[in-house]
Amino acid sequence: MIVTTELDETSLRQLRVNAVEKLDNAVCTALTDIEAERAREILNEALDGCAAIDAEVQPHVLASVQAAGEHLGHGERMEARTLLTVAHRLLARLPAVIMRDSSPVIAGNRQRWTSSTK
Numbered sequence: 001m002i003v004t005t006e007l008d009e010t011s012l013r014q015l016r017v018n019a020v021e022k023l024d025n026a027v028c029t030a031l032t033d034i035e036a037e038r039a040r041e042i043l044n045e046a047l048d049g050c051a052a053i054d055a056e057v058q059p060h061v062l063a064s065v066q067a068a069g070e071h072l073g074h075g076e077r078m079e080a081r082t083l084l085t086v087a088h089r090l091l092a093r094l095p096a097v098i099m100r101d102s103s104p105v106i107a108g109n110r111q112r113w114t115s116s117t118k
Contacts, residue, residue, distance in 0.1 A: 016055040022046050023057065024091040027065065031084050036072040039080075043069050061090045 026046035030039035043065055050057050068083035 015053050019050045019053055019055040020057060020091065023050055023065070024088060027084050027088045027091065030068070031081060031088070036075065036077065040069045040072050058090055061087045
């Protein structure tokens with residue numbers, strides 16, 4: 001019996017989407033009033049998670065998060081918050097990745113929503 005650890009393209013894409021979502025969650029967590037060192041740890045873990053599976057992170061997001069971590073290391077919370085806010089807004093603009101057909105279904109009716117049913 002041969003066991004493989006390779007993922008199909010859909011699963012790999014979902015892992016990458018999850019990694020970017022975790023990065024956004026880490027950014028939001030770092031924006032709260034948690035200890036600066038803990039915020040740096042959370043950000044670094046999220047960045048490492050993205051790098052581990054080659055998740056596509058916009059260069060501006062990556063640079064903002066890395067710079068924010070450096071500012072947190074120097075106790076410069078306001079500068080870090082500014083950069084993290086930029087990163088969060090850029091992450092929020094990423095297009096949603098739809099994993100499968102997501103056509104709306106009318107409640108109680110299994111008919112797919114099309115222009116003729118509007």
